[in-house]
Amino acid sequence: MREFFQRRGKFRPQPLDESGELQIPEDLWVKCPKCDEVIYSRELERNNRVCPKCSHHLRLRARARIALLSDPDSFTEWDRGIATEDPLEFVDGGGPYTDKLARTRAKSGEGEALVIGEAMLEGRPLVLAVSEFEFLGASMGSVFGEKLVRAIERAAERRLPLVTVSASGGARMHEGIFSLMQMAKTVAALARLGRAGAPHIALLTDPCYGGVSASYATVADIIMAEPGAIVGFAGPRVIEQVTRQKLPEGFQTAEFLLEHGAIDLVVRRDDLRATLTTLLDHYQRNAPPRPVEPLAAPVAVGERADG
Amino acid sequence: MADGGTPEPAPLAAWDRVKLARHPQRPHALDYLRELTTNFVELHGDRVFGDDHALIGGLAAFDGCTVMVLAHQKGGNTKENIDRNFGMARPEGYRKAERLLRHAEKFRFPVIALIDTPGADVGVGSEERGQATAIAESLLTMADLRVPSIAVVIGEGGSGGALAIGVADRMLMLENAIYSVASPEASAAILWRDAARAPEAAATMRITAPDLLGFGVIDEIVPEPEPAHERPRATIQATGAAIARHLRELLAAYPLDDPAAVDRLREARYRRYRRLGVWRDEADQALRVGSAAS
């Protein structure tokens, strides 16, 4: 729907490793896109890519996010083997979709734009679904939707809490109407998770738009966002073009969303583990023991019988 | 593919369909309600902020049954279109829809949705009032609805703003309607950085009714032997007959007074959406196409 190409608002930081301007030779030093502080890159990584001077939250790759939100070696990834198809036989100015996918896979090191699996956080089990913005702007197509639904169904079967982490440009254009349908499909699965009594905790990270912000990412029991993350339905440039209106200061930031009542919490990256742990305990404290056997057989369409 | 369900002679090009779907004289939702229902009572407001004129709803008698109608409403002229915001709903429209869906569940009214929107409203106010969440909540309630639902794309089905009232047990489309993830203009701006290439984008994005029938996204095409604006009454009657037939089937399979039918209905709807998508499971090398899944 709303597309990641149009999302490059002037106050949106670009990934440091994508822009020549921001890159310092040999990647040893990184310049903070907000305060211009030059940071030793290893120090930035150690700080989970939060600027030590101004606390600006730079984008975090999916694997780094998973490491941040799980105990060491506790993450088991699911369904790496679901591969993208090209139902529209899509070709645009950049060439065939299939070529673009191959380039994106090589560049990002990921098979698709969503990583799912189970993990422990401070000894508490959870299901994680984390989007990878470096993979076509983490746009949601058929594989993204299918993986997310499998993660949701398994969380529902075992009544495990689901934590989704979303940065996304929205629905993936290249798969047309199938991408739009993933909005319905993922939300329908979340309805069942809700009936199973397992919480969905959503973390919105920079940037999050369109088909993702208007579907599963905001159908959550708790909606959190990282400081400064830009989240909305339509991108700022599109809104400016359509309305010919200057956008207010801080428009669509996490703080703006909090002020307008759209989210529960703004959580700093270094507080994330503690906040999540506290929440997971709240949702488990009064709940009956988790089922040893799954609550219900998984819906069988397109589903392998592994767990 | 692309000719399943279209009558002779040659199928129209996608861009021709876009023009027909947007034709100013094409019948809009209230024309359908006047022709097909009696005792329509429009219900207004989201109980929070306002009443959206681009997304209307209310109770109506149809085929011997009371139904809840939700519909995007475009205007027939410029003045009306300004009042209707060209059929682009704001958050209060989606919140009204969500409220009326719950109302329909409470009193066991089947839901009929008429889709005709270029997309959800884009603007500062809509963002401030939570456009994304309003759409998502409507999706959730519709996906899990306890009563049968039928959605019909009568003109333009523009992205999430259309889908918000389009998660249904049966999905129909008029022959010259379109349904897309982004408008042809927006698609062209993204694909070629040139909105003027919208006709090309319309073809690339596969947005016509025959395309969507082939993909298994819709269940049936309502034929337009002549474009709807040339024979509005005949088109509306044909649409009404198709809706009535699907409604009778649904009510026979899932009787409103049978509590056990609710779970079966929701399960069937879940499976309908669960299969949508195209992917390849490399573990078993099986290609899964939404429309081909069992």
Ligand SMILES: [Zn+2]
């Ligand atoms: Zn800084």
